[in-house]
Amino acid sequence: MKRVLLLIAVAVIALSATGMFSTGNTAFALSSEDDFQTVTDRGVLRVGMEAGYAPYNYRQTTDTNGAVAISNQNGEFANGYDVKVAKYIAEQMGVTLEVYALEWDSLINALNAGTIDSIIAGMSPTEERKKSIDFSDKYYESNLVIVVRKDGKYKDATQLDDFQGANIVAQRGTFHVDALSQIRTVTDAEQYDTFALMITALKSNVIDGYVAEEPGAIADCAANSELTYIQLKNNENGFTASEGDTQLAVGLRKNSSLTSRINAILATLDEDARAVMMQEAIDQQPVESVELGFFGNVAYIIGKYWTKILEGVGTTVLVSIIGTLAGMVIGLLVGFVRTLPEARTKAGKIWQKIYNFLLSAYVEIFRGTPMMVQAMVIYWGYALVNNGVTMNTFVAGLLIVSINTGAYIAEIVRGGINSLDKGQFEGAFAIGMTHRQTMSCVILPQTIRNILPAVSNEFVINIKDTSVLSVLAGFIDLFAVGNIIILGTYRTFEAYLIISVVYFILTFSITRLLRLLERKLNGKANYSLYNSDIVSETPATAKGGIIND
Amino acid sequence: MTDAILTVNNLTKNYGDNHILKGICMTVGKGEVISVIGASGSGKSTMLRCLNLLEKPTGGEILYHGNNIQDKKFDVHRYRAEVGMVFQNFNLFDNMTALQNCCVGQIKVLKRNKHQAREVAMKYLDKVGMTQYINARPSQLSGGQKQRVAIARALCMNPEVILFDEPTSALDPEMVGEVLAVMTDLARSGLTMIVVTHEMAFARDVSTRVVFMDNGVIAEEGSPDVIFTNPSEQRTRQFLARVL
Ligand SMILES: Nc1ncnc2c1ncn2[C@@H]1O[C@H](COP(=O)(O)OP(=O)(O)OP(=O)(O)O)[C@@H](O)[C@H]1O
Numbered sequence A: 001m002k003r004v005l006l007l008i009a010v011a012v013i014a015l016s017a018t019g020m021f022s023t024g025n026t027a028f029a030l031s032s033e034d035d036f037q038t039v040t041d042r043g044v045l046r047v048g049m050e051a052g053y054a055p056y057n058y059r060q061t062t063d064t065n066g067a068v069a070i071s072n073q074n075g076e077f078a079n080g081y082d083v084k085v086a087k088y089i090a091e092q093m094g095v096t097l098e099v100y101a102l103e104w105d106s107l108i109n110a111l112n113a114g115t116i117d118s119i120i121a122g123m124s125p126t127e128e129r130k131k132s133i134d135f136s137d138k139y140y141e142s143n144l145v146i147v148v149r150k151d152g153k154y155k156d157a158t159q160l161d162d163f164q165g166a167n168i169v170a171q172r173g174t175f176h177v178d179a180l181s182q183i184r185t186v187t188d189a190e191q192y193d194t195f196a197l198m199i200t201a202l203k204s205n206v207i208d209g210y211v212a213e214e215p216g217a218i219a220d221c222a223a224n225s226e227l228t229y230i231q232l233k234n235n236e237n238g239f240t241a242s243e244g245d246t247q248l249a250v251g252l253r254k255n256s257s258l259t260s261r262i263n264a265i266l267a268t269l270d271e272d273a274r275a276v277m278m279q280e281a282i283d284q285q286p287v288e289s290v291e292l293g294f295f296g297n298v299a300y301i302i303g304k305y306w307t308k309i310l311e312g313v314g315t316t317v318l319v320s321i322i323g324t325l326a327g328m329v330i331g332l333l334v335g336f337v338r339t340l341p342e343a344r345t346k347a348g349k350i351w352q353k354i355y356n357f358l359l360s361a362y363v364e365i366f367r368g369t370p371m372m373v374q375a376m377v378i379y380w381g382y383a384l385v386n387n388g389v390t391m392n393t394f395v396a397g398l399l400i401v402s403i404n405t406g407a408y409i410a411e412i413v414r415g416g417i418n419s420l421d422k423g424q425f426e427g428a429f430a431i432g433m434t435h436r437q438t439m440s441c442v443i444l445p446q447t448i449r450n451i452l453p454a455v456s457n458e459f460v461i462n463i464k465d466t467s468v469l470s471v472l473a474g475f476i477d478l479f480a481v482g483n484i485i486i487l488g489t490y491r492t493f494e495a496y497l498i499i500s501v502v503y504f505i506l507t508f509s510i511t512r513l514l515r516l517l518e519r520k521l522n523g524k525a526n527y528s529l530y531n532s533d534i535v536s537e538t539p540a541t542a543k544g545g546i547i548n549d
Numbered sequence B: 001m002t003d004a005i006l007t008v009n010n011l012t013k014n015y016g017d018n019h020i021l022k023g024i025c026m027t028v029g030k031g032e033v034i035s036v037i038g039a040s041g042s043g044k045s046t047m048l049r050c051l052n053l054l055e056k057p058t059g060g061e062i063l064y065h066g067n068n069i070q071d072k073k074f075d076v077h078r079y080r081a082e083v084g085m086v087f088q089n090f091n092l093f094d095n096m097t098a099l100q101n102c103c104v105g106q107i108k109v110l111k112r113n114k115h116q117a118r119e120v121a122m123k124y125l126d127k128v129g130m131t132q133y134i135n136a137r138p139s140q141l142s143g144g145q146k147q148r149v150a151i152a153r154a155l156c157m158n159p160e161v162i163l164f165d166e167p168t169s170a171l172d173p174e175m176v177g178e179v180l181a182v183m184t185d186l187a188r189s190g191l192t193m194i195v196v197t198h199e200m201a202f203a204r205d206v207s208t209r210v211v212f213m214d215n216g217v218i219a220e221e222g223s224p225d226v227i228f229t230n231p232s233e234q235r236t237r238q239f240l241a242r243v244l
């Protein structure tokens, strides 16, 4: 019985959480047969990519070389082979191109949720993926190679067998891992999330090499002078790779009417034209070879990215402040409601039971699940309910931090009120104050004062924990800025070091500020004895502001 | 008896099956200073708290100038402002200075403006000898000082009656005197007071009437002279023999 009630409560909360933002359109099924019509009606083709997989797709800070603005990230531009192909397709269809930067793992979700119309992200049409989406014909085909150090043990390797015993890694969730497992079992630790990380690891001798596709390898070696790559022909002296893996194709919804149109357009793009596009993409890649030594690199990154860093600080601090304040308001409300004296009427008692139950469910659920998971559930739940329209990621971030913090502060408030002496209530009632006056003049100020250290603590935690919200693509907080810097400079260590110093400065100074505030709220440590003569002579001019000074 | 301020008829109070008050009858006239004495657990505090509805009576009635205070239409907040209360543990608002403690009720309940409230507060803080300490917070005051501020806070509401529940019991012996002096002063100035106390000297010398409570009822009442020198009840005699 209890379990059923709990399930109902969870459902109610989940529904109201997503329902709150729905715009009335709650059709769950998307008809992909109308895709082409939708795109031409809209006049816009929405394409999703990582914007972080050079030379297929990468970012730049200006629109030079025909880069396209990233629609969900202000001030960022995408370019690369994928962007060039996407532009060509959009042009041929007679619509404008919009590029959405999304995490690799969320591309297929976003496509099926209708956030984007197609994936052009250096994605191969694997059997696994074909279960959930369709693919166009190939728009590129490449070889798998291994990137190594120019001065390393494997610089003269010529075939896959030469790498027996070498510490080679591959990108998690790609067929590179499957290919690599042809020579040996690949552990979790040998799978990296980004190429930037693999490059950093290779340069600091953590690994001997990593698997890449040839265009990517060319780009990486161009940006990192100490690297080279070993050319391995698929199925000859290299990896046994299926066509479904080495080819790249456009990802589309199942049965999408766009597929045939795009195939027709790709057919007009011959081998030579593709080669030219790829060469351009490699040449235009804006990655600077930053090799100025540790301090030089740090100085270079700060000089180049300080506005971005400030932007990230702004987002982090703003979301943390507003989220903590909103959480405090939610927490105070919930805490107060949960400490109301027992209702007197029967109906009142039942009503009180219901909302107390719902509020405890809220507190328990949000305290009992990771914020990152809550972010995913709310963000993608909203997109699903609203036919693929996603929440503004900043708003989503704020919402999640507020609700999450509210659940924590509600408990703090409850403890804060319960720890107040009952005499504080009685003293107020005894001079005729109403329940509301008692709450606002006596109980609330003391509760706030009592919970302030705990709230400060929540604030500092929020500063750090908002970093998990970078799973929401386009939520550019301080942590996400770190990732942007790495994509542009390949300086993983320096970038994270700078970011961590900024985090520390933030939390340290904020902690000090809040301590000051606490001390101020405590009132003066000493009081000065009052000279009564002044009062009796000039009562009207005596220091005013009796209650709120 | 029409000029009685408070009339208590057959007041009872139970906590579950626990009968604490078993039919209290009493009238309080203008200017009376009534001391309520009795053994611990006899129900003195409970009776006092019923008088200003901090506890809800189980049965009987309490009339204020002839109006039943438990009537639905009766304005409890206004009534509490007119029947002040001073607690054993002071119950000053910890987030406010002495002066703010005395002003907040005047402003919120009596709707006085800040300047009026401050003037009244200064008058009564002066009366209890606490003018110097108006900017101090409760945590910065001694017990005796706190209780004097609490008395000033009650006086600021210009109440018709003040109920005192063992106002000196939580005080160190050397501070009892300063509070009793203030209360004696108030009694002499004609304020109506009901004082639950273990200070027999105060009961004997200052009050106009002494009420002896035993086991949830008023066992005996009368002038201090009669109660202290010639009580008619055996249990009164026993109680006094123990405390004097
Ligand atoms: N909320 C309550 N629930 C149950 N019993 C209570 C409650 N409040 C008081 N009592 C009981 O009522 C009885 C009378 O208490 P009361 O405080 O009125 O005594 P008192 O005469 O003021 O004693 P003292 O001199 O020690 O203050 C006591 O036995 C006490 O345990």
Ligand SMILES: [Mg+2]
Binding pocket: B044, B045, B046, B166
């Ligand atoms: Mg008592």
